[in-house]
Amino acid sequence: MSSIVCKDLCKTFQQGEEIITGLDHVSIEIEAGDFVCLSGPSGSGKTTLLNAMGGLDTPDSGQIQVGDTRVDQLGKGPLADMRLHKIGFVFQAYNLIPVLTARENVEFVMQVRGEPAQERSHRSHDILKEVGLEGMEDRRPAQLSGGQQQRVAVARAIVSQPALVLADEPTANLDSVTATQLMDLFVELNQHHNITFVIATHDTRVMAYAKRLIKMRDGKIISDEKQQHPSTVVS
Amino acid sequence: MTITLRMAWRNLWRHKRRTWLTVGAMIFSNLILVFSISLQLGSYQMMIDNSLKSYTGHMQIQREGYNEEPKMRSSIDAIISLAGRVRDQLGNESVAARGVAFAMTSSEERSYGLQIIGVEPEYEPKVSTLPGLITRGGYFTGLNTEEIIIGAVLARNLRVGIGDELTLLGSGHDGSFAAGIAIVTGIFESGIAEIDRSMAQLPIGYFQDLFGMEGRGHNIVINAADLSEVESAKQSVSSVLKDRDELVVLDWELLQPGLKQAIQADFTSAWFMYGVLIVLVAFSVLNTQLMSVLERTREFGVMMALGVKPARLGSLVITETAVMSGLGLAIGALLGIVMTWYLSIVGFSYPGMEDMAERFNLPDRMYPSLSILSIMLGPSVVFVFSLLASIYPAIRLFFLQPVTAMRAV
Ligand SMILES: Nc1ncnc2c1ncn2[C@@H]1O[C@H](COP(=O)(O)OP(=O)(O)O)[C@@H](O)[C@H]1O
Ligand SMILES: [Mg+2]
Numbered sequence: 001m002s003s004i005v006c007k008d009l010c011k012t013f014q015q016g017e018e019i020i021t022g023l024d025h026v027s028i029e030i031e032a033g034d035f036v037c038l039s040g041p042s043g044s045g046k047t048t049l050l051n052a053m054g055g056l057d058t059p060d061s062g063q064i065q066v067g068d069t070r071v072d073q074l075g076k077g078p079l080a081d082m083r084l085h086k087i088g089f090v091f092q093a094y095n096l097i098p099v100l101t102a103r104e105n106v107e108f109v110m111q112v113r114g115e116p117a118q119e120r121s122h123r124s125h126d127i128l129k130e131v132g133l134e135g136m137e138d139r140r141p142a143q144l145s146g147g148q149q150q151r152v153a154v155a156r157a158i159v160s161q162p163a164l165v166l167a168d169e170p171t172a173n174l175d176s177v178t179a180t181q182l183m184d185l186f187v188e189l190n191q192h193h194n195i196t197f198v199i200a201t202h203d204t205r206v207m208a209y210a211k212r213l214i215k216m217r218d219g220k221i222i223s224d225e226k227q228q229h230p231s232t233v234v235s
Numbered sequence: 236m237t238i239t240l241r242m243a244w245r246n247l248w249r250h251k252r253r254t255w256l257t258v259g260a261m262i263f264s265n266l267i268l269v270f271s272i273s274l275q276l277g278s279y280q281m282m283i284d285n286s287l288k289s290y291t292g293h294m295q296i297q298r299e300g301y302n303e304e305p306k307m308r309s310s311i312d313a314i315i316s317l318a319g320r321v322r323d324q325l326g327n328e329s330v331a332a333r334g335v336a337f338a339m340t341s342s343e344e345r346s347y348g349l350q351i352i353g354v355e356p357e358y359e360p361k362v363s364t365l366p367g368l369i370t371r372g373g374y375f376t377g378l379n380t381e382e383i384i385i386g387a388v389l390a391r392n393l394r395v396g397i398g399d400e401l402t403l404l405g406s407g408h409d410g411s412f413a414a415g416i417a418i419v420t421g422i423f424e425s426g427i428a429e430i431d432r433s434m435a436q437l438p439i440g441y442f443q444d445l446f447g448m449e450g451r452g453h454n455i456v457i458n459a460a461d462l463s464e465v466e467s468a469k470q471s472v473s474s475v476l477k478d479r480d481e482l483v484v485l486d487w488e489l490l491q492p493g494l495k496q497a498i499q500a501d502f503t504s505a506w507f508m509y510g511v512l513i514v515l516v517a518f519s520v521l522n523t524q525l526m527s528v529l530e531r532t533r534e535f536g537v538m539m540a541l542g543v544k545p546a547r548l549g550s551l552v553i554t555e556t557a558v559m560s561g562l563g564l565a566i567g568a569l570l571g572i573v574m575t576w577y578l579s580i581v582g583f584s585y586p587g588m589e590d591m592a593e594r595f596n597l598p599d600r601m602y603p604s605l606s607i608l609s610i611m612l613g614p615s616v617v618f619v620f621s622l623l624a625s626i627y628p629a630i631r632l633f634f635l636q637p638v639t640a641m642r643a644v
Contacts, residue, residue: 056540081542083541084543085542093580094537097534097537098249099242099245100241102244128358
C-alpha cells in the first residue's frame with residue numbers, strides 16, 4: 001500500500017518578472033513505513049515538494065494522494081484539518097511557540113486537536129521522556145539548545161501518532177553530534193511506531209540514514225534509489 | 236488557566252513597555268471618564284436644582300388650570316395661612332406664597348409694563364436666589380409696606396435709584412382699576428437680562444391691597460431638601476390640600492418642561508470629547524495589536540502549518556486585547572473611583588467658579604456623584620472599542636498563507 005502518491009506535479013513561482021520553477025513534472029510514490037530522504041542542492045524544489053505533500057501549498061497541476069485523501073482537491077479548512085490530525089511537521093528552526101514551555105508546546109497542538117486535558121498532560125509527559133527531554137518539560141524554547149528544541153518539535157509532531165512525518169532540513173541548525181542523535185530518534189520512531197518519514201535535506205549525514213534516497217535538481221527528480229544498508233540506531 | 240489565556244498573558248509581556256503604554260492610555264482615559272461622567276451626572280442634578288432654586292422651586296401649589304393659563308382670577312384663597320400649614324406639615328421653612336400681576340410702572344420720566352410679584356418677605360429668600368442678589372439697597376421691611384424691588388436694567392431704564400417713587404397702574408382681581416405707589420428699596424442683578432428688565436417684587440400684603448386680592452395669591456412655592464425628595468414632599472403636601480379640591484401640586488417637570496433636556500443638551504460637547512478620547516485609545520490598541528501580529532508572522536505561519544486555524548489565532552489576538560483592556564478597565568476604574576469618591580466628599584471647583592457662585596448666589600463647589608452608571612459607562616465603552624479595534628489585526632490572520640508566513644523573518 002502506498003502512503004503517498006504524487007503524479008505529474010508542477011509548480012512555478014513568480015518573483016517580479018521572473019518565473020521560477022519549483023516543481024517540474026514530479027511523480028513519485030512513497031510506501032507506508034518508508035524512511036525517505038529528498039536531497040539536492042538548495043533551490044532544487046525539496047521544500048516545494050514537501051509542502052505539496054503536506055497540503056501547505058497547492059501545486060499548479062498534478063495529483064497528490066496521502067492515504068485515502070486527495071490533497072490537491074481539498075479546500076483551506078480541510079487541508080488545515082488534515083495537517084492537524086494526520087501529519088507531523090518538523091521545520092528547520094524556530095518551530096516552537098516561544099512563550100510556551102516544552103510541555104505546553106506539545107499540549108497546545110493536542111488541545112487544538114481537541115484531546116482531553118488528562119490525556120494531554122499524560123501523553124505530553126511520556127513523549128517528552130521518549131525524545132529524551134525528561135526534566136526539561138518546563139523550560140521555554142529560549143532555555144533549550146537547538147537540538148533540544150528540535151526534539152520538542154519532534155515530540156509535538158508525533159505525540160498524536162500520525163502516519164506521516166514531514167521534516168524540512170531538521171538538522172540544518174544542529175552540530176554533528178546533535179544531528180546524529182536526532183536522526184537516531186527518527187529511525188527509532190520509524191521502526192517502533194511505523195511512522196512514514198519524508199525528510200528534505202542536503203546534509204549527507206542525514207542521507208546516510210535513508211532507506212530510499214531521492215535526488216532532485218531544478219524541480220525534477222534526477223535519481224531515486226533504495227539504500228541497502230542505511231545507518232541504524234546503535235542502542 | 237487555559238493554554239490560550241496563558242499564551243495571551245505571556246505574549247503581552249513580550250513587549251512590556253509597549254503593553255504598559257497602551258494599558259496606560261486606557262487607565263488614563265478610564266480615570267478621566269469615571270471622573271467626568273460622575274461630575275457631569277452630578278452637575279445635571281446640581282444645575283437643575285440651582286435653576287429651580289433661583290425662582291420656580293421644586294414644586295408649586297396652584298389652582299387647577301393656572302399653569303396652562305395663568306389668569307388673575309385663577310387664585311388661591313387665604314394663601315398666607317395655607318402656606319403656613321404647608322410649612323408646618325413639611326417641617327420645612329422653604330415654602331412661600333406669591334401673587335402675580337401685571338402693571339404699567341412709571342417713574343417721573345418713563346413707563347414700562349412689568350410682571351409684579353407679591354412675595355412673603357420672611358420666606359421668599361428661602362425659595363429663591365433673587366433676594367440674595369440685591370446689590371443696592373435691601374429687602375422689604377414688612378409685609379404691608381409700600382416698597383418695591385426692581386432689576387438693575389429696569390432701574391437704568393426708568394432712571395431711578397434707591398428711595399425713588401414709582402407709580403403702578405393695572406387691573407385688579409375683579410377686573411377693576413388698580414393703582415398705587417411704591418418706593419424703590421432694593422435693586423437686584425440676577426445676570427439674566429430678561430428678569431432684570433421686566434420683573435419687580437412687592438411685599439404680598441401690599442400686593443393684595445393694591446390688586447384687590449382679598450387675601451388671595453397665585454402660587455405657593457415649595458422646595459424639598461433636594462431633588463430626590465421632591466416626590467415624597469409632594470405626597471405630604473397633597474395631604475394638606477385634601478379639602479381644597481380646586482388646588483393641585485405641580486412638580487418641577489410640569490412647571491418647567493424641557494429644563495432637563497436643555498441642561499443635558501448643554502453637555503453635548505463633553506460627550507464629543509469623550510468620543511475623541513475613546514477613539515484615540517482604540518487607535519492605540521489598533522496600532523499595538525497590528526505591530527504585535529506583524530512581528531509574529533513567522534510564529535503564526537508555523538502554527539498554521541501545524542493545522543491551527545486562523546479563527547483560533549484571531550481569537551488569541553482578541554483574548555490578548557481583552558486581557559490588556561481588562562487591566563486598563565480594572566486599574567482605571569479603581570483609580571477613578573478613588574479620586575471621584577474623594578472629590579465627592581470635599582467638593583470640586585474650577586478657577587472662577589467662586590466668583591460666579593458669589594455673583595449668582597449659587598453653591599461654590601461641585602460634587603461629582605458616583606453611581607454604577609457613572610463608574611461603568613466610560614470604561615466599558617473603552618473596553619468594547621478596544622476589542623473592536625483588535626478585530627482588524629485579527630482578521631488579517633485570515634489572509635496569511637502558512638508557506639509565505641514561514642518565509643518571513
Ligand atoms: N514562495 C516563493 N516565492 C518565490 N519563489 C519561491 C517560493 N518558494 C520557493 N521558491 C523558489 O522555488 C525554487 C525551489 O525552492 P525550494 O523548494 O524552497 O528549494 P529547496 O527546498 O530545495 O531549497 C527556488 O528557486 C526558490 O527560490
Ligand atoms: Mg528548502
